[in-house]
Amino acid sequence: xxxxxxxxxxxxxxxxxxxxxxxxxxxxxxxxxxxxxxxxxxxxxxxxxxxxxxxxxxxxxxxxxxxxxxxxxxxxxxxxxxxxxxxxxxxxxxxxxxxxxxxxxxxxxxxxxxxxxxxxxxxxxxxxxxxxxxxxxxxxxxxxxxxxxxxxxxxxxxxxxxxxxxxxxxxxxxxxxxxxxxxxxxxxxxxxxxxxxxxxxxxxxxxxxxxxxxxxxxxxxxxxxxxxxxxxxxxxxxxxxxxxxxxxxxxxxxxxxxxxxxxxxxxxxxxxxxxxxxxxxxxxxxxxxxxxxxxxxxxxxxxxxxxxxxxxxxxxxxxxxxxxxxxxxxxxxxxxxxxxxxxxxxxxxxxxxxxxxxxxxxxxxxxxxxxxxxxxxxxxxxxxxxxxxxxxxxxxxxxxxxxxxxxxxxxxxxxxxxxxxxxxxxxxxxxxxxxxxxxxxxxxxxxxxxxxxxxxxxxxxxxxxxxxxxxxxxxxxxxxxxxxxxxxxxxxxxxxxx
Amino acid sequence: xxxxxxxxxxxxxxxxxxxxxxxxxxxxxxxxxxxxxxxxxxxxxxxxxxxxxxxxxxxxxxxxxxxxxxxxxxxxxxxxxxxxxxxxxxxxxxxxxxxxxxxxxxxxxxxxxxxxxxxxxxxxxxxxxxxxxxxxxxxxxxxxxxxxxxxxxxxxxxxxxxxxxxx
Numbered sequence: 236x237x238x239x240x241x242x243x244x245x246x247x248x249x250x251x252x253x254x255x256x257x258x259x260x261x262x263x264x265x266x267x268x269x270x271x272x273x274x275x276x277x278x279x280x281x282x283x284x285x286x287x288x289x290x291x292x293x294x295x296x297x298x299x300x301x302x303x304x305x306x307x308x309x310x311x312x313x314x315x316x317x318x319x320x321x322x323x324x325x326x327x328x329x330x331x332x333x334x335x336x337x338x339x340x341x342x343x344x345x346x347x348x349x350x351x352x353x354x355x356x357x358x359x360x361x362x363x364x365x366x367x368x369x370x371x372x373x374x375x376x377x378x379x380x381x382x383x384x385x386x387x388x389x390x391x392x393x394x395x396x397x398x399x400x401x402x403x404x405x406x407x408x409x410x411x412x413x414x415x416x417x418x419x420x421x422x423x424x425x426x427x428x429x430x431x432x433x434x435x436x437x438x439x440x441x442x443x444x445x446x447x448x449x450x451x452x453x454x455x456x457x458x459x460x461x462x463x464x465x466x467x468x469x470x471x472x473x474x475x476x477x478x479x480x481x482x483x484x485x486x487x488x489x490x491x492x493x494x495x496x497x498x499x500x501x502x503x504x505x506x507x508x509x510x511x512x513x514x515x516x517x518x519x520x521x522x523x524x525x526x527x528x529x530x531x532x533x534x535x536x537x538x539x540x541x542x543x544x545x546x547x548x549x550x551x552x553x554x555x556x557x558x559x560x561x562x563x564x565x566x567x568x569x570x571x572x573x574x575x576x577x578x579x580x581x582x583x584x585x586x587x588x589x590x591x592x593x594x595x596x597x598x599x600x601x602x603x604x605x606x607x608x609x610x611x612x613x614x615x616x617x618x619x620x621x622x623x624x625x626x627x628x629x630x631x632x633x634x635x636x637x638x639x640x641x642x643x644x645x646x647x648x649x650x651x652x653x654x655x656x657x658x659x660x661x662x663x664x665x666x667x668x669x670x671x672x673x674x675x676x677x678x679x680x681x682x683x684x685x686x687x688x689x690x691x692x693x694x695x696x697x698x699x700x701x702x703x704x705x706x707x708x709x710x711x712x713x714x715x716x717x718x719x720x721x722x723x724x725x726x727x728x729x730x731x732x733x
Numbered sequence: 734x735x736x737x738x739x740x741x742x743x744x745x746x747x748x749x750x751x752x753x754x755x756x757x758x759x760x761x762x763x764x765x766x767x768x769x770x771x772x773x774x775x776x777x778x779x780x781x782x783x784x785x786x787x788x789x790x791x792x793x794x795x796x797x798x799x800x801x802x803x804x805x806x807x808x809x810x811x812x813x814x815x816x817x818x819x820x821x822x823x824x825x826x827x828x829x830x831x832x833x834x835x836x837x838x839x840x841x842x843x844x845x846x847x848x849x850x851x852x853x854x855x856x857x858x859x860x861x862x863x864x865x866x867x868x869x870x871x872x873x874x875x876x877x878x879x880x881x882x883x884x885x886x887x888x889x890x891x892x893x894x895x896x897x898x899x900x
Contacts, residue, residue, distance in 0.1 A: 284879070400793045400800075404761060407790040411768060414783045423779040426771060449829075456825035457817045459856040622867070625858050629849040630871050632829070636836065636845070637875050641885040646837050649888075653833050657826065664815050665750065665757055683782045 236366045236591075239583075243592035246291055247599060252592075255292040256600045259299020260607040265619050266300065267307020268319045269627065272451055274304035274563050279447035280631060282570045283440050283638030290574045291592050297570055298596040299603070301546050301563060302354050306608050309346040309539055310617055314339060315464055322542045325514040329527065329534030336530050340610055344477040347608045349488060349536040353543030354601035356492040357499060361547040361554075362594045364500075368555035369583045377688040378700055382709035384682035387558035389713040391565070392671045399720040401667045409675020410682075412437055420687065432647045439676055441639050441648045442655050443569045446669050448635045449656020455628040463621040473610060477532075484536050487517050491537045495544020499561070500551050513541025547597040554578050554590060557678070562670035568677055751801055751810035758798035765791035821856050828852045840890025845872050 246252065259281075266277035277300050285293035308320030313330035326346060333342035375383065388410075392402035415426045416436030427433040477484065491513035498509035517537035518527040527534045550567065553559040557578040559568050568578060576582055582590050606612070639652050659669060686700075693699030701707050768787035772780040804810050816822045828848065835844035849868025850861060858864060876896070879885040890896070 287885070288883070400796050404790055404793050404797070407786050407793070410786045411783060411790070414786070418775075418779040421776060421779060423775050425775060425779060425783065426768070452829070453822060453825045454817075456828075456852065456856055457821045459818070459821055459858070461853075461858050623853075623858065623860070623863075625853045625856060626849075626864055626867050628825075629845075629852050630867060632832065632848065633845050633871055633875060636833075636841065637879055637885070637887055640841075640888055641879070644886050646888060649833050649836065653829055656829070661753075661757065665754055686782075687778070 239587035239591040240362070240595065243588050243595055246588055246592050247295075247595045249291075251289075252291050252295045252596070253599075255295035256299045256596060256603060257607065259296035260303035260600055260603055261299075262296070263300035263303025263305070264307040264310075264607060264612075267304035268310040268617060268620060269307075269624070270311055270315075270317045270319055272627075272631075273320050274301055275447045275566055276451050276631075277304055278563065278566045278570065279444045280634050280638065282566070282573055283444050283642050284634065285570070286440065286573055286638070286642050290576065290586075290589050291596070293570070293574060294589070294593045295596045295600070297567055298593065299600045301567070302350075302543070302597065302600045302604050303607065305354065305543050305546055306347055306350040306539070306604055308542075309350070309535075310343065310613060311464070311620060313342045313346060313535070314617075315620075322510050323538070325510045325538035326535055326542075328514070328538075329529070329531050332528070332530035333532065333535065338530070340472055341475055341477065342532065342535055343610065343613060344475075345484070345532045345535045346539040347605065348477045349484070349491070349538075349540035350543035350608075351601055351605045352488045353492050353495050353540035354546055354604065355598065357496055357544045357547040358594065358598035358601050360496045361551055361597060362591075364551050365555045365594065366583070368551065369580050372556055372580050374705060376703075377685040377692065378703060378706045379709060381682055381685040381689055381700065382706050382713065383556060383558060384678045384685065386709050386713045386716070387556075387678055388671065388674060388682075389716045391559070391674050392668075393716050393719055398666060399717070401665075402671055405662065405667045405669065406671035406675045409672035409677075410679040411675075412442065412672070413676045413679025414683070419684075430647075432645065437651065437676075438642060438648060439569050439673075440573045440642055441651050442676060443566055443673050444635055444639055445652040445655030446659040446672060447566065448631060449652065450660040450663050452628045452631050452656075453660050455624050455631075458624070460624040463623050465621075470614075484533070487533050487536045488540050490516055490520070491540035492544040495541040496548040498541075499545030499548025509545040510538040510542040513537040513544075543601070547594070547601075550597075554582065554594075557681070559674065562668075562673075565670050565673045565677070569673060572677060748814035749810040749812055750815040751805055753815040754801045754811055755798050758794045758801065762791050762794035762798070765794060824855045825852075828855065836888050840892065841887040842872060842876075842890050842892050845875075 262281065263274065263277060266272050267274060278297060281296060281300055282293075285296060304320065305322065308318055308323035309326045309330065310319060312318040312323040312326040313334055316327055316331040316334075318324045318327050330342045330346065333339065372383075388406050392406040393399055411426075413436070415433055417424055417427075417434050424434065494513045494516060495509040498512060514527075514534055514537045517533050518524045521527065521531075521533060523531075545561070546563075549559065549561040549564040553564040553568050555578070557568065559565040571578055571582075576586060576589060635652065636649060639648050640646070642648060662669060662672075689699060690697070693702075701710055765787040769784050769791075772784045772787070801811065828851070832844055832848045835847070846865075846868050849871065850864050853864045854861060875887075880887055880896075
């Protein structure tokens with residue numbers, strides 16, 4: 236691991252890759268601070284644009300966008316009482332109160348520093364915890380990989396939404412889309428309707444862009460917000476230093492980082508959950524919990540630190556096992572596949588410079604965020620908040636169009652993008668989660684091929700699927716996770732009856 | 734507090750999207766049955782996997798449709814309208830379809846400029862100048878960064894000969 240890290244350091248600090256991280260951070264900051272746009276949307280727009288570029292350049296931008304977007308959401312949350320991303324909802328509670336008390340700049344500083352510390356610790360956990368998990372996965376054969384894929388689908392379908400049947404349907408849609416194209420084992424064309432463009436199946440990049448970038452465009456058009464934020468709110472002046480009060484904030488940062496990292500690793504959790512849990516924990520142990528919600532900087536620190544801490548951590552299962560811990564991680568997983576990088580032991584064995592470089596990029600962008608997110612930079616990049624949101628809808632579409640077209644030089648892909656975007660919009664409005672679709676699409680071919688391989692090895696004996704201890708544990712875990720919503724419902728009804 | 738994010742925008746309360754829930758679930762059932770019918774002509778090893786998934790989806794689709802019908806009968810259908818603002822949604826969809834059709838026919842540049850000006854205008858934004866400037870900056874940036882600097886392709890354009898001369 237140390238050797239691989241040492242090899243990756245010069246690559247990460249190559250001037251072009253540093254530029255990529257800066258671009259990603261700034262783009263993330265802009266996307267994060269625009270209400271209605273999330274890091275997922277930003278990544279969905281970014282990934283097709285990076286197609287064909289050097290992998291570390293592309294991954295540096297993704298790492299920057301993830302970390303930048305994570306903090307960017309705090310800017311409108313603190314200045315406007317409008318969280319830029321779902322994960323910054325808890326930041327509103329104390330952040331906006333601080334703005335009303337004339338402490339906006341201090342609140343932003345606390346948010347930035349806390350986010351940076353959470354992101355740094357999360358990046359270190361990614362670097363330290365991924366390799367052991369990869370070593371463990373070397374024990375896996377086709378049966379275990381089959382169940383691992385099922386476990387990933389079960390967790391994301393079950394835990395990312397409130398409605399298990401809808402989560403499972405979303406997952407099924409992804410699996411079916413993944414089945415389109417030529418069956419590599421016997422050459423049968425499945426669901427191609429004679430279209431040559433579909434012989435290799437749908438492009439994952441086009442699908443995830445359509446699912447995550449087109450619905451926000453329609454959402455912005457529907458909302459038709461014709462005014463931007465007042466420029467006065469961006470006249471920020473330095474108000475004390477959050478860094479000089481490190482003794483005061485350290486306990487909050489440690490607790491919130493641990494919470495964020497654990498939540499990030501757990502599949503199906505992350506984002507708003509980690510920031511809310513960190514906020515609640517800070518409030519629970521505080522000497523003066525009644526001040527939370529009334530402008531307590533500890534509330535801002537806890538929320539933003541927890542939010543930053545789940546970023547890189549959500550990639551631990553994604554990079555090591557190919558099972559993403561969150562919707563953002565699922566999209567990044569798609570981004571890796573677009574660059575021909577299949578997560579898992581193979582990635583660590585064949586491309587150690589890239590995978591360790593990517594992990595280091597998370598660490599570097601976490602630190603660079605302190606510069607890009609500073610007050611002066613916030614004043615500059617925050618200007619985008621002054622633009623009426625309706626003007627941004629076509630801008631997003633333009634970037635998406637160029638990116639998607641350039642993947643295969645295909646107009647067909649643009650129509651697929653539109654179709655998938657419209658379906659994605661309907662699914663969103665009916666509360667079908669989108670992340671299981673992406674995961675089904677990405678994991679489907681692996682699940683099918685590993686299942687076939689396992690059955691071929693066992694001579695068609697299905698009991699071979701539960702013949703090893705790891706396979707049994709993974710199968711039981713999948714079943715337990717799928718039963719979780721039913722158990723929750725049962726408990727709720729029992730409590731209601733009592 | 735306005736909370737926007739990954740999920741759907743907050744739809745107006747009071748109205749129910751129940752009919753759309755039922756129709757969509759039934760569409761999923763129909764698509765699943767279609768998949769099963771198509772897969773029946775494939776060799777067994779190629780058909781088994783999609784048939785298994787489609788069967789599950791058909792059952793789940795029926796479940797959701799039946800659940801929604803039962804909720805309606807009990808007087809508590811799923812609340813929240815499907816569209817936040819129907820006419821604007823229709824304008825948005827029409828603009829997207831028109832844009833992609835225009836891009837297919839005359840290329841990227843002119844339809845993109847038109848979209849940047851007319852889409853905001855169509856939903857009541859009257860600062861045409863700002864929309865035009867944003868659109869122009871965006872298109873020029875895309876051309877400079879992606880086409881000239883990175884050598885990425887854009888859909889074949891009416892203005893391609895002019896752009897070639899500018900290179």
